Amino acid sequence: MAEKSKIAHLLERLAMGVAAHDRENPDHHTWGIGMANFDIERLGLEEGEQILPGIVLQADGGVTGAFRVLCDGDHDRGLVEQEEEAIDAVAERIRELEHEEEEELEPAHPWRAAPPPLRPPL
Numbered sequence: 675m676a677e678k679s680k681i682a683h684l685l686e687r688l689a690m691g692v693a694a695h696d697r698e699n700p701d702h703h704t705w706g707i708g709m710a711n712f713d714i715e716r717l718g719l720e721e722g723e724q725i726l727p728g729i730v731l732q733a734d735g736g737v738t739g740a741f742r743v744l745c746d747g748d749h750d751r752g753l754v755e756q757e758e759e760a761i762d763a764v765a766e767r768i769r770e771l772e773h774e775e776e777e778e779l780e781p782a783h784p785w786r787a788a789p790p791p792l793r794p795p796l
């Protein structure tokens with residue numbers, strides 16, 4: 675399981691995404707969140723788990739760094755694009771959080787610790 679606060683943040687954005695979808699489409703039944711396998715694994719999640727009440731996480735083969743609200747309704751092209759804009763902001767924040775973690779684990783510029791190049795003797 676990845677860092678708890680990151681997951682809490684992600685779940686909050688997923689819930690907001692579902693809420694926004696359901697508000698725009700009150701006649702749709704939302705049953706899942708779709709993510710690429712790559713994202714599910716790097717977030718420490720599992721396909722098929724109930725990620726929100728009544729909402730199951732599903733590997734959907736879509737683009738990475740984004741999630742899709744899965745429902746039984748039809749969407750016109752305009753609405754799908756609108757949802758993806760919000761998703762990009764979430765993906766960007768997840769990348770920032772991961773970048774912060776990486777910097778704690780590794781020296782910022784390891785190559786600068788290398789000795790200066792040898793000079794030939796005079």
Ligand SMILES: [Zn+2]
Pocket residue numbers: 695699702745746747748749
């Ligand atoms: Zn829908």
